[in-house]
Amino acid sequence: MDKNRKAPPLSAAVRDNVCAVKKVLAASDILVHEFSTKDGTPCAIIYADGITDKESLGDLVVRPLAQTNAPHARAEVKRTLLFPETRDADDLPAACEEILAGNPALFIDAVPGAVILGTKKISVRAIMEPQTAVTVKGPREGLIEDIKTNMSLIRRRLQTPDLRFDLLTVGRRSRTAVAIVYLQGIADPKIVEAVRQRIRAADIDGVPDSSYIGKFLAKKPYSLFKQVGTTEKPDILCAKMLEGRIAILSDGSPIALTLPYMLSEDFQSSQDYFVSPYRATISRLLRMLAICISLFVPAFYVAAQLFRLRLLPFGLLMTISGGIRSIPLSPSLELFFLLIVLEILIEASVRMPKYVALALSVIGALVLGDTAVKAGLVSSPAIIIVALSGISAYTVPDLTGTLSIIRIAFVVVAGSIGPFGILLLTALLVYYLVTADSYGTPLLAPFSPLIRKDLRDALYKTDIYSLDTRPAVFQGKNQTRLRVRNRKEADNG
Amino acid sequence: MDKIKLRQICFILAAVLPVGKMIVYPATIAYHAHNDLLFSALANFFAEGLVIALILLFAKNSDKTLFERLQNAVGPTLTKGIYLLFALFFAGATLLPLLELKGFVSQILYENTPSVLSFAPFFAVCLFACVKGFKSIGRVADIAMPVFAVCLTAILLLALPDADFSALLPIGGTGGRAVLRGSLCSIPWFTDSLFLLFFLGHFRYERHATGKVILAYAIGAAATLLFLALFYAIFADIAILQQNSLAQISKYTTAFTSLGRIDLLFVFALTLVSVFYLCIPVQMCVHCLHSVFGKNPLLPAVIVNAFLLTLTVLLNNSFRELQTLFTERLWFLFGLFAYLLPFLCLFLSQIGPRGESGGSPGRSRAKTVDSPASARGPSADSSENTRRRQKSNAARTPQPRKHAPAKSGAQLASREENA
Numbered sequence: 001m002d003k004n005r006k007a008p009p010l011s012a013a014v015r016d017n018v019c020a021v022k023k024v025l026a027a028s029d030i031l032v033h034e035f036s037t038k039d040g041t042p043c044a045i046i047y048a049d050g051i052t053d054k055e056s057l058g059d060l061v062v063r064p065l066a067q068t069n070a071p072h073a074r075a076e077v078k079r080t081l082l083f084p085e086t087r088d089a090d091d092l093p094a095a096c097e098e099i100l101a102g103n104p105a106l107f108i109d110a111v112p113g114a115v116i117l118g119t120k121k122i123s124v125r126a127i128m129e130p131q132t133a134v135t136v137k138g139p140r141e142g143l144i145e146d147i148k149t150n151m152s153l154i155r156r157r158l159q160t161p162d163l164r165f166d167l168l169t170v171g172r173r174s175r176t177a178v179a180i181v182y183l184q185g186i187a188d189p190k191i192v193e194a195v196r197q198r199i200r201a202a203d204i205d206g207v208p209d210s211s212y213i214g215k216f217l218a219k220k221p222y223s224l225f226k227q228v229g230t231t232e233k234p235d236i237l238c239a240k241m242l243e244g245r246i247a248i249l250s251d252g253s254p255i256a257l258t259l260p261y262m263l264s265e266d267f268q269s270s271q272d273y274f275v276s277p278y279r280a281t282i283s284r285l286l287r288m289l290a291i292c293i294s295l296f297v298p299a300f301y302v303a304a305q306l307f308r309l310r311l312l313p314f315g316l317l318m319t320i321s322g323g324i325r326s327i328p329l330s331p332s333l334e335l336f337f338l339l340i341v342l343e344i345l346i347e348a349s350v351r352m353p354k355y356v357a358l359a360l361s362v363i364g365a366l367v368l369g370d371t372a373v374k375a376g377l378v379s380s381p382a383i384i385i386v387a388l389s390g391i392s393a394y395t396v397p398d399l400t401g402t403l404s405i406i407r408i409a410f411v412v413v414a415g416s417i418g419p420f421g422i423l424l425l426t427a428l429l430v431y432y433l434v435t436a437d438s439y440g441t442p443l444l445a446p447f448s449p450l451i452r453k454d455l456r457d458a459l460y461k462t463d464i465y466s467l468d469t470r471p472a473v474f475q476g477k478n479q480t481r482l483r484v485r486n487r488k489e490a491d492n493g
Numbered sequence: 494m495d496k497i498k499l500r501q502i503c504f505i506l507a508a509v510l511p512v513g514k515m516i517v518y519p520a521t522i523a524y525h526a527h528n529d530l531l532f533s534a535l536a537n538f539f540a541e542g543l544v545i546a547l548i549l550l551f552a553k554n555s556d557k558t559l560f561e562r563l564q565n566a567v568g569p570t571l572t573k574g575i576y577l578l579f580a581l582f583f584a585g586a587t588l589l590p591l592l593e594l595k596g597f598v599s600q601i602l603y604e605n606t607p608s609v610l611s612f613a614p615f616f617a618v619c620l621f622a623c624v625k626g627f628k629s630i631g632r633v634a635d636i637a638m639p640v641f642a643v644c645l646t647a648i649l650l651l652a653l654p655d656a657d658f659s660a661l662l663p664i665g666g667t668g669g670r671a672v673l674r675g676s677l678c679s680i681p682w683f684t685d686s687l688f689l690l691f692f693l694g695h696f697r698y699e700r701h702a703t704g705k706v707i708l709a710y711a712i713g714a715a716a717t718l719l720f721l722a723l724f725y726a727i728f729a730d731i732a733i734l735q736q737n738s739l740a741q742i743s744k745y746t747t748a749f750t751s752l753g754r755i756d757l758l759f760v761f762a763l764t765l766v767s768v769f770y771l772c773i774p775v776q777m778c779v780h781c782l783h784s785v786f787g788k789n790p791l792l793p794a795v796i797v798n799a800f801l802l803t804l805t806v807l808l809n810n811s812f813r814e815l816q817t818l819f820t821e822r823l824w825f826l827f828g829l830f831a832y833l834l835p836f837l838c839l840f841l842s843q844i845g846p847r848g849e850s851g852g853s854p855g856r857s858r859a860k861t862v863d864s865p866a867s868a869r870g871p872s873a874d875s876s877e878n879t880r881r882r883q884k885s886n887a888a889r890t891p892q893p894r895k896h897a898p899a900k901s902g903a904q905l906a907s908r909e910e911n912a
Contacts, residue, residue: 307602310754310757311753311754312753313751313752313753314753316753317753413614417610417611417614418606418611419602419603420598420602420611420612420764421611421614422761423764423765424614424615424618424768427765427772428621430633430636430769431621431625431629432621434629434633434635434636435625435632442632447635447636448632448633448635449501449631449632449635450635
């Protein structure tokens with residue numbers, strides 16, 4: 001539709017307007033309800049079936065109009081209806097757009113244009129704990145597919161006038177509502193503007209999920225690493241916004257995007273903030289160790305066998321060599337094969353129906369694991385290493401996709417170049433990560449560039465009183481989060 | 494754009510550069526200076542420290558890059574000539590540590606593939622680093638610092654029980670000539686101060702910057718000296734045979750019987766740091782060429798890395814000859830570039846025909862010189878620096894109070910009249 005060309009205005013005749021709308025919206029779910037006012041003036045309501053609250057339409061619109069004489073202007077219509085959410089639509093495209101969004105258009109004879117009634121009602125699933133972010137302690141609410149509900153979940157947690165929702169519409173055909181959510185005075189306005197520009201520039205026919213928006217927001221579309229943070233939990237989202245990040249909600253998606261993104265935030269869990277700092281610190285260090293195990297252990301296993309590294313103590317070496325003696329495959333092929341099997345198992349377990357999950361577990365664990373070892377196709381140490389690597393990767397669920405690719409790359413270089421290949425690939429990764437950024441925020445911050453103050457909530461976790469400022473990496477104007485004065489007052493009783 | 498932080502420079506000096514002196518250098522210096530190797534090393538550290546202090550002194554006066562300073566002093570043509578010389582020097586000086594690391598990799602990491610093949614991918618990593626500029630050097634130093642600190646401490650602690658420090662006695666027993674010979678032959682390992690010369694204008698001179706950098710350098714030097722002392726204390730007379738000292742120093746630890754060679758884990762990590770270290774001179778070489786030709790850094794990076802790869806292949810089995818050539822015949826050339834040329838360049842930029850003494854930030858003349866390189870890279874950084882410094886100077890200047898300007902103005906006028 002050419003937006004520059006001015007659309008013709010709606011007429012004052014109900015019949016003409018209804019015909020015009022039905023000509024554009026010929027679908028059978030677009031219904032017309034015709035009725036008359038007390039003095040016999042014809043009226044019509046056009047609405048989309050299934051996404052309109054017909055009950056309130058009848059009670060709050062049709063009934064009052066049927067009991068009074070016809071109003072002569074739209075302002076008078078609004079006064080008559082006492083309806084909380086009404087808008088004017090002067091032309092046909094505007095009226096059609098609102099009808100498709102679930103807001104009915106009311107036409108009254110002799111009143112030019114249409115009155116749009118905000119009675120959109122979409123059936124949504126209940127708010128429940130997201131499966132990707134299960135916590136033992138802490139809030140269990142998760143975002144859902146309805147953007148309005150998600151906005152209300154955020155508003156409930158941040159009852160401040162500084163909370164802003166910038167609503168945009170993306171998708172030529174889907175007309176998906178997208179909200180840029182931020183705290184004014186805390187979020188960087190330049191990033192907000194940059195995000196707004198990028199979303200506006202996205203000229204696509206449809207946006208089924210927020211990940212589409214994420215692709216538009218990523219500055220390096222072919223990057224192996226995530227460039228936009230994601231969360232399904234409103235409490236995490238609000239915490240991120242309070243740190244100075246910006247959130248992007250998309251209608252139809254339970255996943256909110258956050259910007260700027262840092263790699264260290266994937267190592268944080270909401271539970272870290274509800275347990276003691278010691279426990280949280282240990283958990284974070286464990287996650288980092290697990291990622292190292294997941295990446296390097298399979299590669300070093302291959303390199304140690306192929307290039308005779310004397311890294312292992314003699315007793316362990318004998319045990320391993322006993323296990324691998326009769327394996328026909330080379331260590332790199334063996335590990336590569338097992339890692340591929342692991343990826344297939346993970347891929348299948350995500351997609352298959354729950355009732356066959358047990359069968360798959362049996363096949364995966366017994367047939368592929370135990371039988372393959374007994375048949376002499378793979379060695380027991382290799383299975384242990386792949387299992388350890390696979391489990392370790394899931395300590396940071398947001399990174400598993402990236403990790404699985406890098407892990408296979410490490411095994412390949414370990415099998416071809418050896419331990420030095422592992423070091424070189426690590427160096428390349430480090431060079432890549434230290435120079436990558438997300439909207440001006442270094443991806444590897446606060447480790448590189450080193451920001452000592454921000455390590456308090458990245459490498460380790462200090463007590464709540466020490467987290468008195470927002471992360472320095474965002475360089476926001478409003479840095480104070482907590483006034484330590486309160487602690488003294490509390491201590492003094 | 495191509496910025497590096499003072500903290501990162503400190504980390505480079507304290508944690509990245511010392512690794513380069515922990516592979517073949519200890520055996521070489523032990524060969525020349527025997528048990529007095531610490532004195533030889535100390536002399537080198539002192540000389541290099543002096544150059545670093547001088548460079549920082551000049552950094553204090555102006556935030557222009559070396560290229561801009563030289564351009565103002567000797568004109569663009571000669572500046573480009575000097576930069577080409579430095580590029581050539583960096584390419585040549587990288588050869589020894591390159592072959593050093595190649596030998597280390599093939600002997601310690603037990604490669605049974607041809608060492609050239611296993612080492613060649615290094616240049617791919619280096620190419621990537623070269624394209625990323627100084628920012629990558631600094632950021633990588635942030636990562637390397639804890640790795641170096643933890644791993645070197647672990648290796649030294651593992652080695653400590655086997656050390657017999659009486660091997661370092663009698664102090665001065667080798668004689669002055671041997672110590673001097675050890676120092677002169679070690680100069681090829683002490684040219685890292687040049688990096689700082691090229692960082693000029695790319696970092697912000699903070700308060701007490703000289704002290705911080707010198708302290709970081711001293712920490713790096715202390716770590717190296719400790720390593721050397723421990724190395725000689727363990728191997729004594731056979732130290733000259735221990736070419737890959739980083740991997741040898743802790744191999745006798747009794748813990749190996751139950752734990753295996755866990756020191757190799759730390760050696761791996763330090764090898765990673767040495768990969769970062771080895772990229773720096775190549776990055777400097779590319780920086781020099783980029784400054785001269787002003788093109789996309791990718792092209793000089795490809796040329797330099799391809800050139801070095803070719804040389805590595807050609808000199809695959811000639812490490813010993815190259816080491817002899819560099820340490821016993823060409824050491825003066827390294828001394829010239831590492832110690833004399835920085836002095837010369839910096840003084841030239843001060844007293845040259847078109848020089849500006851001190852080069853105060855507000856009087857940048859670099860923009861008058863029409864050079865594509867200066868227009869794109871370094872001068873842009875410098876002008877940004879200048880603006881920032883002007884801004885901070887303006888902020889520091891006491892501003893008149895909001896409600897008093899008229900009165901102050903009148904008072905000033907009356908004072909002038911009186912005068």
